[in-house]
Amino acid sequence: MMKVSFKGKFDVDKSNGAASLAFNAGNVKLRATMTDATIVAGPSLNGLSLAVEKPGFFIIDYNVPKKDVKFQFMNSIKIAEKPLNLTYIHMRGDNRTIVDGSLVIDLANKVSANYMVGTNNCKLKYTYAHGGIATFEPCYDLAKNAWDFAVSRKIYGTDTVKATYQTSSKMLGLEWSFNSKSTGSFKVCASMNLAEELKTPKLTAETTWNLEI
Structure with missing residues (x-):
């Protein structure tokens, strides 16, 4: 069985699209x-x-025009009978390595960390899910010495409303998304920099369609 996915993103400055074809091999x-760069200007390797x-084990991505490879390995271990999910990501072209881990304490509580090896870029996040409907996520960025906050709530079972705030940049974001396992997803985002005198929101829309052949 082959799965086909089409993705489009639109904002006030530009719009772009992408298509993904996937199928199982064992x-x-x-x-x-x-991406649209692959076909709009004629068939090319750009964006491929x-x-x-x-x-649950690994992902190997090859960027054809850049001749770059990204390796991603996943594993899960138990600490005090609690699952610790680990992800190791290495971008060969940029020579960057990222280690990501999340410890699931129970159904409502989770702590996670994201660290770029060899730098001070590290983020620590705590996630609290209330009744499977609302989620609160404070995140501390060690490099910026600042907090980020995110609050989301499910509506009607398929819709999610999310608000985010970055204290370092004073960026406020609002997002509404609809997800369907059979057809795809649709998302509308609005962001505003509260530090600017002229607070003009930036709007973006993103949609994805999934088909099985």
């Missing part, structure tokens, strides 16, 4: 992703990437 998935994925 216990791994093969995926090809193309290829990936091999074994869900």
Whole structure:
């Protein structure tokens, strides 16, 4: 079975699109992703990437025009009978390595950390889910010595409203999203910099369609 995904993103400055084709080959998935740069100006390798994925174990992405490879490995261990999910990401072209971990304390509480190896870029986040409907996520950025906050709430079972605030940049964001496993998703975002005198919101819309062939 082949899964086809189409994604479009629109904002006040520009719009772009992407298409992804994926199919199962035994216990791994093969995926090809193309952007509008691949086909709009004639068939080219621009915006083309290829990936091999074994869900829950690894993802290898190859950026064709840049000839760059990104490796992502996932693993899960238990600490005091609590699952600790670990992800190791290495971008060969940028020579960057990121380690991401999340410890699930219970159904409502989770702590996670994201660290770029060799730098002081590290984020610590606590996630509290209330009744499976509302989620509160404070995040501390060690590099910026600042807090970020996110609050989200599910509506009607398929819709989610989310508000975010970055204290370092004074950026306020609002997001409404609709998700369907069968058809895809739709998302509208508005962001505003409260530090600017002229507080003009920036609007973006993003939609994804999923098909199975």
